Amino acid sequence: MDTQRIGRRIAYWRDRRRMTQADLGALMGKSRRFVQSLESGERQADPRLSVLESAARALSIPVTSLLADAPGTQCIDGVELDAIRTALLRHDMLTGTADESAVEPLPVEVLERRLVHARVAFQAGHFASLGRLVPELLIDANRAAARHTGEAQLGAFRYLSLTLELTEGAAVKYGDVDLALMSGHRAVAAAERSQDPVIMASAARHLADAMTMHGQTHAAAAFAVAAAGRLESDLRARGADGLSVLGMLYLKAAMAEATAAASDDTRAAASARAVPDLLDQADGHAEELGADGNAVWTAFGPTNTKLYRVAAHVQLSEGADAVAVAQGIPNPARAALPKERRAHLLGDLARGLTQAGQREEAVDTLLDAEREAEEEVRCRPRTRALVEDLRLLGAGQAEGRLRALAARCGLPE
Template identity: 35%
Template sequence: MWHNRANNPENHSGVTTARGGIVRGMPSTLTIGERVAWYRRRRGLSQEVLAGLVGRSGDWLGKIENNRIELDRLSVIKSLADVLDISLGDLLAEPSLLDWTADSGADTVPALRAALMNYRAISPFGHPSDGQELPSVIGLKQDVAALWSAYQESRFGYVTGRLPDLLHRAQAAADGLDGDDQDQARRLLGLTYQLAATQLTKLGETDLAWIAADRGLAAVRPTGDPVVTGSLLRSVGHALHSTGRYREAVRLTEDAAAYLEGHLRRPTAALLSVYGTLFLSGAMAAARANDPGTTRAFLATADETATQLGADGNHLWTAFGPTNVAIHRVATAAELGDVQVAVDLGPRVDTTGLPMERRVRHALEIARAYNSWNRAGEAQAALLDAEQMAPEQVRHHFLSRQLALTWIRRQRGKPSAELVGLARRLNVLD
């Protein structure tokens, strides 16, 4: 007989961390609404009081906590996290444990953390090559490109497991080479740090992502390269997104754009791609900050830049072009609550020419839009298709976990074997 766990968050205990909060130890088998209820009770707040603090009614919050209303807009989730004095990641159940696979090996995020916290990267003592021959710029460039390509194929375990060694070798080259080779090595080190920041953001490791982005900017600063600097600033924006600092991410977009505009008189395809992608990231931040005017303005600038570029491309692994702009129109519409736009436009966007990471991210938005439109069957089909394409990416995104848990909770009878299997693969069902 199917057993549906009672919706009583107080039955679950957390783990007290060094900073005194009750955070990461909470089971991943709670919906976001159930987490809200758990933290609300820990804070000693009634439903009416918490709802009033975010400008909502007690009835609305009651439905959220009992999974009768979907809670998938990050702006609303962030407002609740702020009042409860917890991080956005605490309500999204992040970070998620990175599974051991043949791709990842048994050294994953902790090994990457150790690489990022290597004091030699920020000390005056240099970064010795341990007596080994310094890597060549050509070989390093090939390795950086290969790992970025693996990320765009959504091979998250593979990327995480190999980043520490690549960071070590890129740092050794940046410290040990000279002249033009050193400048090229610094650029490659910056791009490696950017990949680390991007990957760690996907895994919910926001503090480490911030460190990686900061290290990348420091590495590339001596070169004065606007393209790589702009690319790294986009990762800073993603790190701001992941901690719910949406208005700061909007300001970063404006500042970064102003910096790049001085170099746009004769832009390369890579510079156009970085510039346009900054505005796509900024549009998401503006949507999550409930600022539709800025969202539209940023999307318009990105659209103009894509038109200037002329076609979809993947310069500096941006996947930028008209299709990525369309993807962001769907995602920002969903964040702003414009479900009709997301449902109408989303399925019509042909993403087959884009990297897997972009295709799957769009598929998750389609699943969210269908679910919000009470078309759960189509939503489940979209999510299952996305999982087939890139299981690691789906497993590490809050939308897929939230959707699967909500479908399980709303079942009046026994859930289908397909749905139960999905929930177990996403690690949200015991």
């Protein structure tokens, strides 16, 4: 048994759980010195399984996480999602009031730097880090919004809303519908307090996404379109930021309608007819913008609108059409997108290829997505479900590559 490797794993998970060595020792009924020796690999040549089980229990992980030969991809786990949810359910967060902490509220500039760090991690496909970053950022942003005054308070509400959006985005990635919806609603409320139309529109597009995921597809589309109509004149005056979030509202409305069209809803046919018009609206704003960009972390522009066309075709089970649109995206334009967007496109393309019966190509496309942002493939329930579907359908000469991918996703044989 490699005691040093196991010790490093214990130290990794202890740090991820934000515990001190003394904290972990107390939970194990041991001293800080005991944990220090365990983490350094000096405790004993062959640590007893009972010791590892005790450490795993204190860290809320399976003991196999300490014994596995390779560390694998680290995804947000249930403990970290619970920490985010606990932060959202605090009294001060629910009421928007100041907590009882004697800690001074962070300056708006500090909130901005920390938010940028978290958003960059998200767009790089490093979702697991959000489990550690988001709870503290939520509490600090809410404290600042409650205690600051004047322009500083408006800025704090801006960053509180953007942090709640990020929370919604992480919840969508991990399939936590209720957390996504709760975060989306809170983001809209904070955005209204910011008095900033760009932030209002940004929050609205995230809530529309969460509503769609929650099955409220018609309400999601109507909400996004209403927000666009209400805010359009103000957004047009805000340049790239305004046009980007305006265009994203139409893209989210299109996806809501595509999701409704894929259901057995009595209005499915009408929803299907609405999708092309909404995508065309977004295309128009992208043409106005004139180039791809990443204003307000939207990655909005002509290329991203094509990504949403691919996603809409996939949602409508029009796999061949999705493949055709994806193949028409120039490689340089795709390469300029954030990693998360590139991996997301490849995941949608893999699903479109599966629908079109090109399952070997679908497997290889998923492997390309994994190389771009492995958490998008190995951690996201939606993509893991596609891996399972391909295993059931068969992937021809790609079977070996598919089995290896399924193992990296932690799927049972």
